[in-house]
Amino acid sequence: MSTGNEATKTFRPEIQAIRAVAVGAVVVFHLWPNALPGGFVGVDLFFVVSGFLITGHLLREIDATGTVRLGQFWARRARRLLPASVAVLVAVSVATILLVPGENWRQFFREITASAFYGQNWLLASDSVDYLAAENLASPVQHFWSLSVEEQFYVVWPLLLLGVTIMAARRAVRVGGRASSPRRLALYALVAVTVASLAWSVLTTVLDPASAYFVTTTRAWEFGAGGLLALVAVPQSHEARTGLAARFMAAVQRAFASPQRRAIASYTGWALIAAALVLFDGQTPFPGFAALLPVIGVLLVIATGAPRSAWSPTRAMAARPVQFLGDISYSLYLWHWPLIVILAPLPLYRSMGAVGPVFILTVSLALAVLTKRFIEDPVRFSPGIKRLKLRYVGVAAATGMIGVLLIGVGSTTVLGVHEEASQAKIDTILETESDCLGASALSDSIEGCETTDLSDVLIPTPSTIKEDVPALLEEDCRTQTGGTELKTCTFGEEGSNYAVALVGDSHAAAWFPALKKIADERGWELDTYYKSNCPFNAVPMSKDDESCAEWNTEVNESLAKRDPYDLVIVSHKNDAPQDEVADVEAGFVESWQPLVDRGSEVVAIRDVPKMPADAMRCFPESGYDPTSCAPTEEQALKAVDPIVNAAEDLPGAATIDMNEYFCSDDVCPLVIGGVIVYRDSHHISATYSDTLAPYLEEKLLATINQAS
Structure with missing residues (x-):
């Protein structure tokens, strides 16, 4: 050297x-x-x-x-x-x-x-x-x-x-x-x-x-x-x-x-x-x-x-x-x-x-x-x-x-100008075509949607789809991955005679736009308990298990201290390995049992379809064609959802399946009624969630009335 x-x-x-x-x-x-x-x-x-x-x-x-x-x-x-x-x-x-x-x-x-x-x-x-x-x-x-x-x-x-x-x-x-x-x-x-x-x-x-x-x-x-x-x-x-x-x-x-x-x-x-x-x-x-x-x-x-x-x-x-x-x-x-x-x-x-x-x-x-x-x-x-x-x-x-x-800066500024022009066009369309917007296009109660001008529309614009997230994802209402602090937010009519809680991970939070619209219209109080990548489960299957378990404990303690909710709505990202499904089901039942014992109605919403990676890649490459990249139901939907099985096993709990508004004729399109359904492979857009409000409300009321 x-x-x-x-x-x-x-x-x-x-x-x-x-x-x-x-x-x-x-x-x-x-x-x-x-x-x-x-x-x-x-x-x-x-x-x-x-x-x-x-x-x-x-x-x-x-x-x-x-x-x-x-x-x-x-x-x-x-x-x-x-x-x-x-x-x-x-x-x-x-x-x-x-x-x-x-x-x-x-x-x-x-x-x-x-x-x-x-x-x-x-x-x-x-x-x-x-x-x-x-x-x-x-x-x-x-x-x-x-x-x-x-x-x-x-x-x-x-x-x-x-x-x-x-x-x-x-x-x-x-x-x-x-x-x-x-x-x-x-x-x-x-x-x-x-x-x-x-x-x-x-x-x-x-x-x-x-x-x-x-x-x-x-x-x-x-x-x-x-x-x-x-x-x-x-x-x-x-x-x-x-x-x-x-x-x-x-x-x-x-x-x-x-x-x-x-x-x-x-x-x-x-x-x-x-x-x-x-x-x-x-x-x-x-x-x-x-x-x-x-x-x-x-x-x-x-x-x-x-x-x-x-x-x-x-x-x-x-x-x-x-x-x-x-x-x-x-x-x-x-x-x-x-x-x-x-x-x-x-x-x-x-x-x-x-x-x-x-x-x-x-x-x-x-x-x-x-x-x-x-x-x-x-x-x-x-x-x-x-x-x-x-x-x-x-x-x-x-x-x-x-x-x-x-x-x-210059490129994104030009992009913003283009988005504003597109949004102005979208606003005009929404005023005249709202009956067939989004999920309405798949509703049996509305006919003739296939002939509307929405077939050539994309709402929101593709360049803003990743930002089309529920307002619930704001920091004050969300516990981040790795965090343990319990953050709750209240929407709708605070102090209402009918109180609803939305609890879970981002797949539960995806239903917030629809639920907020329902709560506003019906005068419900809507409280949220949301943590990224953490389902409401006593044995959470998450890469962030330690903080998730601590957060779940905080949620249970908070729910036990307050007056019982009339309705608790849960959902989750259905990604548990097959050999862990039974444990996940048991974890849901363990978390919900105290709520049911205190008189709350627990409603579990089945997870939405997941888009395969090739479908998400194909979508922009196809010029955002609504159907050319659409997977089949078999490709997009898991046959077993542990949250559904858990609700069936627990008296006082019920399930809702909204997937008829995501898939039709064995196909799960990426655009429905002019609205882009997914902001990524497994999260639905806030806009599409909003269009699901009347159909989610219908199923919720039927479930609540049946239980009572």
Whole structure:
């Protein structure tokens, strides 16, 4: 292992080889996921390499100048990374406008903007625990989450080492009776950050795995591991050579004293990386402890360098194709994912069959080469650009980022104008065609709806369908996934002689627009108890079981303290595995029994049809044709709904099946009476729920009267 500026040259073959394997793993994982199920660990290889290279660079600067020149460091990072990333974001923005259905624009441009300002990872972490965003499409810039983590590292890391340098210069920290050197303080700081982040990663991966994958705090230890290796690999000053880092370095050198030992260690490192790529998959808790496997592998490969042994991996690492792939790894990473997301849904791409992924790989490589040749290198190595004053570099960087923002703002503004015009047309239609709107089109009591102008109408407009949610989903009325606080809201006529409760998850909340209309018209009090992804069940089948169980306890205690409701309406997302259906049924009965004992009527509404993924994809591609993408009842409806069985088993409970207003003639269309029925694969739109009010009211009254 070499020191000083020589380190960059010494480590180049293996660094480029690691980059090549990292980007190759990610690309293969995205194009052929079954071929390399653990390919997602490629980003972790990048993180360790970045920690090693950047820490080494900063340490050499501290040794040479006694400080860290933040402005120059950030300017170099901006010249290296921003030109290619801004170019890709602009290209993705244009492709979104030209090729992506309007219903996805808001999500996509929101993520494009977050990516431009390197906050994509925190946005995805937030969306991962937001039940309303659970069915968001993978955006063409989703992969910018890892670049966001790296950029945040580039901001914080030099500040940390600068702080260490200042403390050392002021002799603010003393160990063993003498002031600590910058290297020694850096070692303490890196160890503290690395250990704390690893512990947090392990804990968060268990408690909140969805957000753990994206947040910076669970990944910082990977940069720290690379930084610690740089700390012992690049000692310069006399004090560093005689300190703890040097002693560790000497131990490492003794362990790898011969080329043969270094070759064995290098092969071991590559074997650990290969094991992670092959053995890990989407079910592996990650990052957490599992990430240690590829991280240790990378550290071994870097630490052993390029062993000069006849049977070492040096020749393979230094092979021209490997070095070439490592050289274009950044641009290749940037381009491959947008091409997958934007091209894959297109009919032309799907007609390619097995050739499609090969086509995307070929185009990605070509774009990567062009970007490296005409964007990355000219900006990175241009003497004129290097001589620019820091403020000009900052202005150029800000201009590119703000330019991406303005494209998104302009596009969504135009979309909003189009939506307003469409809504004006819709309002006019609603005034004249309300008798056949939505569910009325399937009602036996209304005839002639098939001949109305609503056959050519889409309400709401497709670009706003994801926002067509019940008002109940407001924060004050909803307990979020992971939350336990009981939030209740009252609608209708408060203090009425007839009190109704709506209790359950988002599938129960989907009936709120219809129930509110009924409550307003009949003078009922309507109270809501709603938690995302949590049915009213004593043994909730949910990925969020702990908070869900606590929330259910709160609901039961609250219901027991107040006067009994006349009517309690429940529903749920019917997604329990077949072997758990009996437990779910028993859980419903256990939750409802106290209500029935106190005189409440419990009415369970059977879950609505679920749209297959291909139907939801087909819908915008077909030009929003109401029937061409419609699944059959067998495809959309589960034969068994445990909430129905539970109501049949409990005297005092009853069921309502509204699916005659979702399916007709063995088909479950996505548009009924001009109204888009689903805002995602399993949630009905608030507008369609509203049109169900008279038919839900009819069934409710019949059930209540029959019970009394």
